[in-house]
Amino acid sequence: MGSRRRLLLFLLLIELIYVVKGNVVFKVQHKFGGRGKGVEALRTVKDHDFGRHGRMLAAVDFQLGGNGNPTDTALYYTKIAIGSPPNDYYVQVDTGSDILWVNCKNCDRCPTKSSLNIPLNQYDITASSTGKKITCDQEFCNTVFTGPNSDCKVGMACEYAVTYGDGSKTEGYFVSDYIRLDQVSGNLQTTTMNGSISFGCSAKQSGDLDSSSQAADGIIGFGQSNTSVLSQLALSKKVKKVFSHCLDGRIGGGIFAIGELEQPKVNSTPLVENEAHYNVLMKAVDVDSQSLDLPTDLFGFDTDRDTIIDSGTTLAYLPSRLYNQIIEKMMAKQPDLKTHLVEDQFKCFWYNGNVDDGFPVVTFHFQGELLLPVYPHDYLFEVHDNEYCISWQSGKMQSQDGKDLTLLGDIVLSNKIVLYDLENQTIGWTEHNCSSNIKVKDEVSGNVYSDM
DSSP: OOHHHHHHHHHSOOBEEEEOSSOEEEEEEETTSSSOOSHHHHHHHHHHHHHHHHHHTSOOOOTTOOOOOOOOOOSEEEEEEETTTTEEEEEEEETTOOOEEEEEEEEETOOSOOTTSOOOOOBOGGGOTTOEEOBTTSHHHHHHTTSOOTTOOTTOBOEEEEEOTTSOEEEEEEEEEEEEEEEEEETTEEEEEEEEEEEEEEEEEEGGGGOSTTOOSEEEEOOSSTTSHHHHHHHTTSSOSEEEEEEOTTTSOEEEEESOEEESOOEEEEOOTTOSSOEEEEEEEEETTEEOOOOTTTTSSTTSOEEEEOTTOOSEEEOHHHHHHHHHHHHTTSTTOOOEEETTTEEEEEOOSOHHHHSOOEEEEETTTEEEEEOHHHHEEEEETTEEEEOEEESOOBOTTSOBOOEEOHHHHTTEEEEEETTTTEEEEEEOOTTSOOEEEOTTTOOEEEOO
């Protein structure tokens, strides 16, 4: 494929591209088409992060009881097809939540337009010959709510009502229908694979959920719960519980793949057991190869230095003691620079040179000798010509018990292929050009296919 055509395909909002018998590869697009520029872009991602995690970490109240963490819209989205006949839906891609949900026909206060320049669609169960409502006595409903509901009566819908930390609320019910994926049958020939999944049908929204600023048709969650699309497809032997993403921090978009990644190879670290999110153990941090002094309780989880890896968050949030050391070491490279505040919250400065030459690489070390280097062009946002703002954030994310969280979002994950292997409970990454291709393996034949 020529470079011009590849670029055009990449910039378009493309639906699911290839599925390789257990390997699904589809394109994602970023709201800004890249990092974005200007104070508005920086303020938007900060507001997004706070709204999202104010919700993610809040108490969740379901009508039928139980626990769940649907989150605010992420900044990366893709297109999927659901129903018979299939209809297209643009959904936010989020590793921090566990279910797929879409807006439903006649939804009260669901968004009708989006600033993402995508058409919005509402799922109509009556228009799909394969769509069915899920009742409260079915296994999926018991899975969502961690047990049977004593008030359940035969035929009663499996309903939910989630109230988020910022006061927003979504209410609806669960349904099942086919999700349709294109499966490679050889030499880039494709056939259709149908997979029956259960997902949320949002019937009513309140608060900021109906805002058009980041509106999409719903969210597809890739969390570890049995309710995720990944887990459901794995249970039906359609795929393995393995996925990866490559988020392009330069021109926007990237790749999101379900299944075994053949190339590039990645090094991995174990996931912390029994955590709701993708937590790993951080061992050390260095700036320009100089190790920082990290107290054992620094990361907010007693002696365990848990760090959350989350593609649904844009910035990176650090405990204040770690943040202060990184900023001190970083600015020591440019002692004559004066910082100023933008929007009363972002530390910024004017700089005329190449930031990669003038500022240090920050490297996070994880269990298993896995390194995560973050370059100046990753952690510095250019909001105006030659005006840069620092995207490291200090002590702004907390757990429900008030401890500072270490949460690493897109700024550290961009331009890397990140592999989540839930079969082996590991996560890993390596640097990669996300506008190029990756190779996935056909688990039946053993053949290796490129995603482009």
